[in-house]
Amino acid sequence: MAFALGPRAQTAGIRLTAFETIGSTNAEALARVRAGERGPLWLATTHQSAGRGRRNRAWVSPPGNLAASIIQTIKAPPAVVATLGFAAGLALDSTLREIAGEGAASFALKWPNDVLADGKKIAGILIETETTPEGLAVVVGIGVNVVAAPDGMPYPVTSLAACGITASAEDVFAALSDAWLEFVTLWDDGRGFQQIRRLWLARAAGLGKPMAVRSGSVTLQGTFETLDEEGRLVLAEDGGRRMTVAAGEVHFGAAMSAGAA
Numbered sequence: 274m275a276f277a278l279g280p281r282a283q284t285a286g287i288r289l290t291a292f293e294t295i296g297s298t299n300a301e302a303l304a305r306v307r308a309g310e311r312g313p314l315w316l317a318t319t320h321q322s323a324g325r326g327r328r329n330r331a332w333v334s335p336p337g338n339l340a341a342s343i344i345q346t347i348k349a350p351p352a353v354v355a356t357l358g359f360a361a362g363l364a365l366d367s368t369l370r371e372i373a374g375e376g377a378a379s380f381a382l383k384w385p386n387d388v389l390a391d392g393k394k395i396a397g398i399l400i401e402t403e404t405t406p407e408g409l410a411v412v413v414g415i416g417v418n419v420v421a422a423p424d425g426m427p428y429p430v431t432s433l434a435a436c437g438i439t440a441s442a443e444d445v446f447a448a449l450s451d452a453w454l455e456f457v458t459l460w461d462d463g464r465g466f467q468q469i470r471r472l473w474l475a476r477a478a479g480l481g482k483p484m485a486v487r488s489g490s491v492t493l494q495g496t497f498e499t500l501d502e503e504g505r506l507v508l509a510e511d512g513g514r515r516m517t518v519a520a521g522e523v524h525f526g527a528a529m530s531a532g533a534a
């Protein structure tokens with residue numbers, strides 16, 4: 274089956290280039306930005322040989338999974354652009370809920386921008402940027418475990434197939450391209466972030482629960498209270514002190530000790 278945009282993305286004039294296989298759709302997108310591409314353009318594949326994850330990790334995706342990146346040029350300061358990840362998370366979460374249908378799995382968003390299915394990671398987002406004369410070119414890369422989750426990960430992972438959901442990467446992509454349009458329109462170059470924030474919190478994993486957040490060499494523990502108005506995680510420590518974290522890795526429940534290691 275070939276990749277195609279959803280009907281709303283098609284009508285909006287968004288473009289798509291699909292690949293049988295590629296190193297990394299994010300790396301390709303950034304190369305195209307440097308060559309003058311400003312988007313909106315999706316790059317999509319079912320096979321990456323050098324996928325990139327957050328925190329300089331590799332993103333391993335067995336063939337048949339979805340890897341897609343969109344290039345958008347945004348006229349907003351970098352701190353505002355950082356909040357686009359929450360719109361991407363909502364688009365991804367909405368897509369997976371739509372594809373899965375009622376009751377197939379329980380989806381939730383994990384700060385800053387993973388999607389969990391039944392508490393296990395099923396999808397991740399990597400945002401990379403490049404300054405251009407027209408504004409900040411943002412590459413939003415999305416990986417979804419459709420047919421299989423990679424082996425040997427240091428955290429629980431799952432796939433749509435493992436949740437009993439039959440769908441192809443192409444099905445997920447078509448829905449995602451429409452959902453992306455919906456949420457990036459709502460985000461509105463950052464002007465709509467407060468609404469995005471409310472929607473994100475309504476789907477957040479671990480809200481009000483204990484968590485550990487590892488940020489560089491520091492690990493904080495406390496209760497996940499909220500997101501602040503810039504999308505930073507707000508943690509209430511046992512003594513009542515509030516900490517805000519701009520970047521880090523969250524661990525819940527039994528995995529909290531791994532976060533503290």
Ligand code: BTN
Pocket residue numbers: 296297298299300321323324325326327328330332339340341342387396397398399414415416417
């Ligand atoms: C994460 O570490 O959770 C982020 C994973 C992002 C993976 C996607 S797959 C499509 C795009 N191309 C890449 O090389 N990475 C992103």
